[in-house]
Amino acid sequence: MGEIVLYGANWCGDCRRAKAWLREHAVPFAEFDVEHDDAARDRAVELAGGRKNIPVVVLPDGRVLVEPTNTELAAAVEV
Template sequence: MYGAEWCGDCRRAKAWLRRNEVPFVEIDVEHDEAAREEAVRLSGRRNIPVVVLPGGGILVEPSDAELATALLTR
């Protein structure tokens, strides 16, 4: 998950992932310019969080419901 500490949607998404015991790696786009550029390349947008799904799909600023659909109903 590409995100930043100051981002409310990132904090919410991380909390959802932890509550649902979904393993993830957090990539800080605030302090890593290459990570920021990669998040934009992947999503085509500058919005965060950018969640890269196990199958390679991408979610940008996903709601809890979108995370559940993408990660719990496989």
């Protein structure tokens, strides 16, 4: 599986939870901070269909998850 991309912010509890879950399951991911990177914020909103919810998780196959639960992450990465 290729690398997952996560758009989020340090103050976001759902983002911290998703990152912790990915780390616990040794799933590699790249992280972009939407609070300090305007281009990342714009891309996250675009990927989420105009929604401003985070985290936005982009899977290697192009699927996009917005505010995924741990269960949704597990199903998406097939852990």
